[in-house]
Amino acid sequence: xxxxxxxxxxxxxxxxxxxxxxxxxxxxxxxxxxxxxxxxxxxxxxxxxxxxxxxxxxxxxxxxxxxxxxxxxxxxxxxxxxxxxxxxxxxxxxxxxxxxxxxxxxxxxxxxxxxxxxxxxxxxxxxxxxxxxxxxxxxxxxxxxxxxxxxxxxxxxxxxxxxxxxxxxxxxxxxxxxxxxxxxxxxxxxxxxxxxxxxxxxxxxxxxxxxxxxxxxxxxxxxxxxxxxxxxx
Amino acid sequence: xxxxxxxxxxxxxxxxxxxxxxxxxxxxxxxxxxxxxxx
Amino acid sequence: xxxxxxxxxxxxxxxxxxxxxxxxxxxxxxxxxxxxxxxxxxxxxxxxxxxxxxxxxxxxxxxxxxxxxxxxxxxxxxxxxxxxxxxxxxxxxxxxxxxxxxxxxxxxxxxxxxxxxxxxxxxxxxxxxxxxxxxxxxxxxxxxxxxxxxxxxxxxxxxxxxxxxxxxxxxxxxxxxxxxxxxxxxxxxxxxxxxxxxxxxxxxxxxxxxxxxxxxxxxxxxxx
Numbered sequence: 001x002x003x004x005x006x007x008x009x010x011x012x013x014x015x016x017x018x019x020x021x022x023x024x025x026x027x028x029x030x031x032x033x034x035x036x037x038x039x040x041x042x043x044x045x046x047x048x049x050x051x052x053x054x055x056x057x058x059x060x061x062x063x064x065x066x067x068x069x070x071x072x073x074x075x076x077x078x079x080x081x082x083x084x085x086x087x088x089x090x091x092x093x094x095x096x097x098x099x100x101x102x103x104x105x106x107x108x109x110x111x112x113x114x115x116x117x118x119x120x121x122x123x124x125x126x127x128x129x130x131x132x133x134x135x136x137x138x139x140x141x142x143x144x145x146x147x148x149x150x151x152x153x154x155x156x157x158x159x160x161x162x163x164x165x166x167x168x169x170x171x172x173x174x175x176x177x178x179x180x181x182x183x184x185x186x187x188x189x190x191x192x193x194x195x196x197x198x199x200x201x202x203x204x205x206x207x208x209x210x211x212x213x214x215x216x217x218x219x220x221x222x223x224x225x226x227x228x229x230x231x232x233x
Numbered sequence: 234x235x236x237x238x239x240x241x242x243x244x245x246x247x248x249x250x251x252x253x254x255x256x257x258x259x260x261x262x263x264x265x266x267x268x269x270x271x272x
Numbered sequence: 273x274x275x276x277x278x279x280x281x282x283x284x285x286x287x288x289x290x291x292x293x294x295x296x297x298x299x300x301x302x303x304x305x306x307x308x309x310x311x312x313x314x315x316x317x318x319x320x321x322x323x324x325x326x327x328x329x330x331x332x333x334x335x336x337x338x339x340x341x342x343x344x345x346x347x348x349x350x351x352x353x354x355x356x357x358x359x360x361x362x363x364x365x366x367x368x369x370x371x372x373x374x375x376x377x378x379x380x381x382x383x384x385x386x387x388x389x390x391x392x393x394x395x396x397x398x399x400x401x402x403x404x405x406x407x408x409x410x411x412x413x414x415x416x417x418x419x420x421x422x423x424x425x426x427x428x429x430x431x432x433x434x435x436x437x438x439x440x441x442x443x444x445x446x447x448x449x450x451x452x453x454x455x456x457x458x459x460x461x462x463x464x465x466x467x468x469x470x471x472x473x474x475x476x477x478x479x480x481x482x483x484x485x486x487x488x489x490x491x492x493x494x495x496x
Contacts, residue, residue, distance in 0.1 A: 120444035134430035136495035154448035
C-alpha cells in the first residue's frame with residue numbers, strides 16, 4: 001500500500017509539473033487578455049474537480065444511508081473536505097483573474113456566485129459534522145449532503161437567470177472560442193493533473209478517517225470490557 | 234503579470250496548508266493511539 | 273388512525289398550545305418589525321427606488337422571523353420526550369413532520385398577513401402586477417422556507433449551539449428559493465422582470481424538497 005502510494009504521488013507530481021509547464025509556457029498567449037488568462041488553467045480544472053468531488057460525496061452519502069457502511073461515511077467526509085479546498089482555490093483564483101481583466105475584484109456573476117453558494121453549502125455540511133453531538137452524526141450529515149447536492153441545479157438556474165437580468169462582465173469564454181488546440185491540450189493536462197492530485201489527497205483523508213474510526217471503536221470496546229480501570233486494588 | 238503568479242502561488246498555498254493540517258491530524262491520532270496503548 | 277387523521281390531530285394540538293401562549297407569534301412579529309425598522313435606516317424608504325429593494329427586505333425580515341418559529345419547533349417535544357414515544361409508536365413519522373411543518377406554515381403565514389399591510393405603509397408600496405400573485409408567491413415561498421426549516425430543525429436537535437446551527441445549515445440551501453421569492457415579489461412590485469420563471473422555479477423547489485423531506489424524515493427521527 002505504501003509503495004503504491006509513493007509511486008502514484010510521484011506520478012502526480014510529475015503530471016502537475018508537466019501541466020504547469022504547458023499552462024505557463026507552452027500554451028500560446030491569449031489575444032485579448034494576455035498572460036493573465038493563464039490563470040484559466042488552474043481556475044477551471046479546480047472548479048471541475050471540486051464539483052466532481054461533491055458529486056461523489058452525494059453518491060457516497062446515499063450509499064451510506066442505504067448500507068450504513070463506515071467506509072462510505074469516511075469517503076463522504078473526505079470528498080467534502082477536499083472539495084471545499086478546491087472550491088476555495090476557485091474562489092481565490094477567480095477574483096485574481098477578474099481584477100486585472102475587468103478592474104473589479106468580485107462580481108456577482110452567475111458562475112462565481114454559484115461557486116460561492118456551493119462553498120457555503122459544503123462548509124455548512126462540515127460544520128454540522130463537527131458540531132453534532134449525536135451518536136448518529138454520519139446519518140444526519142449524509143441527509144444534509146443529499147439536500148445540499150439536490151440544491152445545486154437550483155443554485156445554477158437561479159443565478160443564471162438573475163444575473164442575465166443585470167449587466168455583468170462577459171466571460172471572454174476561455175480560449176475555447178476560437179480554440180487553439182494547444183490551449184485545449186494545456187487545459188486537459190491540468191485537469192488530469194488536478195484530478196490525480198485530488199484522488200491522492202482524498203485517499204490520505206480517507207485513511208485518516210478510517211484510522212480514527214477504528215481507534216474510536218477500539219476505545220469503545222475497551223470501555224465496555226474494562227469499565228473503570230482506575231479503581232485501586 | 235503579478236496576478237498570474239499570485240493565483241498560481243495562492244493555489245498551492247491553499248493545498249499545502251490543507252496537507253499540513255492533515256499531517257498534523259495524523260500525528261495527533263498517532264499520539265492518541267500511543268497514549269491509549271500505554272494504559 | 274390514518275396518516276391524515278394523525279396529522280390533523282397533531283396540528284390541532286400544536287395550534288391550540290400556541291394560541292394559548294402566543295409565544296412564537298409574538299416574538300416573530302416583534303422581530304420582523306425590528307428588521308424592517310433597522311433596514312429603513314440604510315436607505316430612504318419613500319424614494320422611488322425603494323420599490324426595487326422592498327421585496328428583498330420583506331423576505332429577509334420574514335426569513336429571520338421564521339427562524340424564530342423554526343427554532344422552537346421541536347422544543348416542546350424534546351422537553352417531554354415525545355420523540356421517543358413517536359419512534360416507538362406505529363404512527364408514520366411523516367404525519368409528525370407534516371403536522372409540524374403545517375403548524376410552522378400557519379404561524380409564518382399569520383406573521384406575513386400581519387406584517388404585509390405594515391410594509392405597504394412603511395415603504396409606500398403598490399403592486400403593479402395583480403395582487404393575487406403576491407399571495408401565490410407568499411404561499412410557495414413560505415412553504416419552501418418552512419418545509420426545509422422544520423426538517424433542518426429536527427436535524428440540528430443534537431448539536432452544540434442548536435439555535436445557530438439551524439440557520440447555518442438552512443440558509444445556504446434556501447438561497448435559490450430566496451432569490452426566487454425576492455425576484456418574484458420585486459417583479460410584482462415594479463412590474464418588470466421574469467415573474468413566471470421565478471414562480472416555476474419556486475414551485476419546482478417546493479415539490480423537490482417536500483418529497484426529499486418526506487422520504488428522509490423517518491431516517492432523521494430514528495437517528496436522533
